[in-house]
Amino acid sequence: MDMNQYLEIFIEESQEHLQSLNQSLLGLETNPKDMQILNEIFRVAHTIKGMAATMGYNKMTNLTHQMENVLDDIRNGKIEVNTFIVDVLFECLDFLENAVNSIASNGNEGTAAADEIITKLNTILTGKASSGAMAETAITAVADQGIMKFNQYENSVAAKAIAQGFNVFKVKIVLDSGCMLKAARAFIVFQTVERCGEIIKAVPKVEDIEDENFDSEFSIAIISSESEAIIKKELEAISEVSQVIFEKIEHVEEEASNEVLNNVFDLEQRSTTQIEEKESGEDAQSKKSKTGKTVRVDIDRLDNLMNLVSELIIIKTRLEGTGSDTTDQDMSEAVEYLERITTNLHDAVMKVRMVPIERVFNRFPRMVRDLSKELGKDIDLIMSGEETELDRTVIDEIGDPLIHLIRNSIDHGVESKEERVKNGKPATGNLFLRAYQDGNSVVIEVEDDGNGIDLNRVRRKAIEKGLINQVEADSMDERSSVELLFKPGFSTAEKISDISGRGVGLDVVKTKIESLNGVVEVETVSGKGSKFIIRLPLTLAIIQALMVTLGNEKYAIPLNVIRDITTINADTIRNIHGQEVVLNRDSVLPIIRLGRVLDVEGNTSEAENEMTIVVVKKGEKNAGFIVDSLIGQQEIVIKTLGKYLSGIRYIAGATILGDGQVALIVDTNSLI
Amino acid sequence: MAANITNKYVVFKLENEEYGIDILKVKEIKEMLRITRVPKSPSFVRGVVNLRGEVIPVIDLRKKFNLQSTNDSSSTRIVIVVVDEITVGLIIDTSSEVLEIDKELIEEPPATIASIDHSYIYGIGKVGERLIILLDASKIISMNA
Numbered sequence: 001m002d003m004n005q006y007l008e009i010f011i012e013e014s015q016e017h018l019q020s021l022n023q024s025l026l027g028l029e030t031n032p033k034d035m036q037i038l039n040e041i042f043r044v045a046h047t048i049k050g051m052a053a054t055m056g057y058n059k060m061t062n063l064t065h066q067m068e069n070v071l072d073d074i075r076n077g078k079i080e081v082n083t084f085i086v087d088v089l090f091e092c093l094d095f096l097e098n099a100v101n102s103i104a105s106n107g108n109e110g111t112a113a114a115d116e117i118i119t120k121l122n123t124i125l126t127g128k129a130s131s132g133a134m135a136e137t138a139i140t141a142v143a144d145q146g147i148m149k150f151n152q153y154e155n156s157v158a159a160k161a162i163a164q165g166f167n168v169f170k171v172k173i174v175l176d177s178g179c180m181l182k183a184a185r186a187f188i189v190f191q192t193v194e195r196c197g198e199i200i201k202a203v204p205k206v207e208d209i210e211d212e213n214f215d216s217e218f219s220i221a222i223i224s225s226e227s228e229a230i231i232k233k234e235l236e237a238i239s240e241v242s243q244v245i246f247e248k249i250e251h252v253e254e255e256a257s258n259e260v261l262n263n264v265f266d267l268e269q270r271s272t273t274q275i276e277e278k279e280s281g282e283d284a285q286s287k288k289s290k291t292g293k294t295v296r297v298d299i300d301r302l303d304n305l306m307n308l309v310s311e312l313i314i315i316k317t318r319l320e321g322t323g324s325d326t327t328d329q330d331m332s333e334a335v336e337y338l339e340r341i342t343t344n345l346h347d348a349v350m351k352v353r354m355v356p357i358e359r360v361f362n363r364f365p366r367m368v369r370d371l372s373k374e375l376g377k378d379i380d381l382i383m384s385g386e387e388t389e390l391d392r393t394v395i396d397e398i399g400d401p402l403i404h405l406i407r408n409s410i411d412h413g414v415e416s417k418e419e420r421v422k423n424g425k426p427a428t429g430n431l432f433l434r435a436y437q438d439g440n441s442v443v444i445e446v447e448d449d450g451n452g453i454d455l456n457r458v459r460r461k462a463i464e465k466g467l468i469n470q471v472e473a474d475s476m477d478e479r480s481s482v483e484l485l486f487k488p489g490f491s492t493a494e495k496i497s498d499i500s501g502r503g504v505g506l507d508v509v510k511t512k513i514e515s516l517n518g519v520v521e522v523e524t525v526s527g528k529g530s531k532f533i534i535r536l537p538l539t540l541a542i543i544q545a546l547m548v549t550l551g552n553e554k555y556a557i558p559l560n561v562i563r564d565i566t567t568i569n570a571d572t573i574r575n576i577h578g579q580e581v582v583l584n585r586d587s588v589l590p591i592i593r594l595g596r597v598l599d600v601e602g603n604t605s606e607a608e609n610e611m612t613i614v615v616v617k618k619g620e621k622n623a624g625f626i627v628d629s630l631i632g633q634q635e636i637v638i639k640t641l642g643k644y645l646s647g648i649r650y651i652a653g654a655t656i657l658g659d660g661q662v663a664l665i666v667d668t669n670s671l672i
Numbered sequence: 673m674a675a676n677i678t679n680k681y682v683v684f685k686l687e688n689e690e691y692g693i694d695i696l697k698v699k700e701i702k703e704m705l706r707i708t709r710v711p712k713s714p715s716f717v718r719g720v721v722n723l724r725g726e727v728i729p730v731i732d733l734r735k736k737f738n739l740q741s742t743n744d745s746s747s748t749r750i751v752i753v754v755v756d757e758i759t760v761g762l763i764i765d766t767s768s769e770v771l772e773i774d775k776e777l778i779e780e781p782p783a784t785i786a787s788i789d790h791s792y793i794y795g796i797g798k799v800g801e802r803l804i805i806l807l808d809a810s811k812i813i814s815m816n817a
Contacts, residue, residue, distance in 0.1 A: 311725045553709065598711040639727040641710070641720065643758050644813065649712050654720055654727040662708040662722050 032081035174243035197224025310637035318658030354389035378428040385435035413450035447531040453524040547631035551602040684767040730761035773797040
């Protein structure tokens, strides 16, 4: 069968499962006795095993199979969770992740062998024997007799059944090697058995049998009042069943079953206390039920939908334009109604495109854990606002900058344990990762309680690197010193480390964020820590903009960068070092004649004395753009100029106006 | 030479010469649209147009080929071509027809052709007495050519 059509689903779902595996493993590390987490890990490993087996990825299948064995033993209390086991499980996760990535990029599992990890898993499995209790040996004594192993629970059920006078059998059923509909045959077997008894266990699991995930044989355990001969005859009568092997369980050792019952009781008790204690457990539960109601949609379709909504908004704006001229009551009411609907529709479509930032945050606990281990620092990652939603396109892009910032904080921000203790701080450092919505933007903060940024060192380094000279350095205030961090080719790390300090970090972060129409700011207090603040627009596709004219051309300036609009007299413009400025609100405001910069012909503003100025901000900097006239505020749909014109300066994109004309959006960032 | 080129060409006029573009690269031919100038773009980029909600750059072929510019007339057309997922419009004087030109009738471009850079030319097609300059759309679109 051609599996390629499922490949994409396989990759996507595997990645999802691996992400949840990652989370659960981290949970297990802090909470080794949590049965719920363990069950979740087991579930994920099992699902991945099933998927990988279906797709024919043997390494993944083998590894997850072995993981399952280990997890099963942990679940049954045969092995205690310790750091070694968690580390090995993490290794498994890494291997699986690599395999999935490799499948995504080259279609195969990659060359890395899983043998080493499997050996480690095996050591865990065999290691348990020495630490195992007496009872377990008893159980295994019963179970090891052949067809399948019972776990404690099943043992107790079997023991009870025997005590009540039922027969307990383990039955191995071998199908004809040429059998085409194995699942169907198995189903008939199940039905037949269920007529005369009850099935308490199946190997492989019933789901797998239903999915035909077995070769030509499977085993079941039956409790029945009928005798072996009768059941055997019934089963052998089913076509394509070639062999039925019975094994009667006569007794389960008393001591073992008692122990087992106690264990079961223990487990139940433990899980009830967990429910009382752990709210997060319930959260996970509710999340799980939520996923059942979702639909996977190709992002292209969403983009298409978004385009259609954009066009609807354009035509709505056009209708508003023509509608405002008429005195027809019906018409204006209809237009008003249309406007309400399009606004709602737009919101709804935007919401569909919104993804919780959790998707990005999820990978950080692991990263922080690994990095801090590597550097020998104790760092707690405290995340909040994971549910904050951002446009899918932003989510896809924001991961790398955040990784940079977090690495930076761990490497440069948080001090070593000794240093922290010396400075009277707790040995464990804190790294805060927060996300929240603020008006029309989303703010992400990466804060550490480390030593803060040494601005003197920053300035020294900048001089060393030739970014500034001594005179400039002396006149620099705090803010402009911090800005130096974002200059290309700047890094303060004394030694280049594996984690950060290649001097490519922060300027890349800044460029990336700016390409998403966002800004980065830094707050730092010496000895107390530093905070990187990223501010991103909620949506990239539709914004409010101020429409202006230059000559006979129309341009859009995004409203969120505009500080205010004012008028000045031409004769108040002064010239300082070739830069035109005016005095505005008691501060010096640089002036940019937008018409000239954009080579517009027929600027009327040049001739007039009174000039309209749009004051635009970029971080802490302001500039006044001289425009010919203002048209007004309008909701615009951002369109790119396309690959062909991607390198154009001063223009951030285009939009289509109500009359179908294209207007360009001014890229204020590149102009200031 | 590209192997998968069909032998059907959209033929149009620029100045006094006839040009052809592989029909598979041509999405449609539009009458003149309202063009918005894009500042700081190369001189042969006339601007951008709205093609059913998509913003598409438009190249003035006369400028691109260093021919004398003329005012647009009622016969001026924009040929929308798609190459490697990039859509651009090409402004031409007038479009005439779709012609089938057999591969045997296509010659390598001669060493000199008045005022046109060779790299755009894929070959010269002979149809009866007419000579049609066959253009390689992807070469026209590559910005630094």
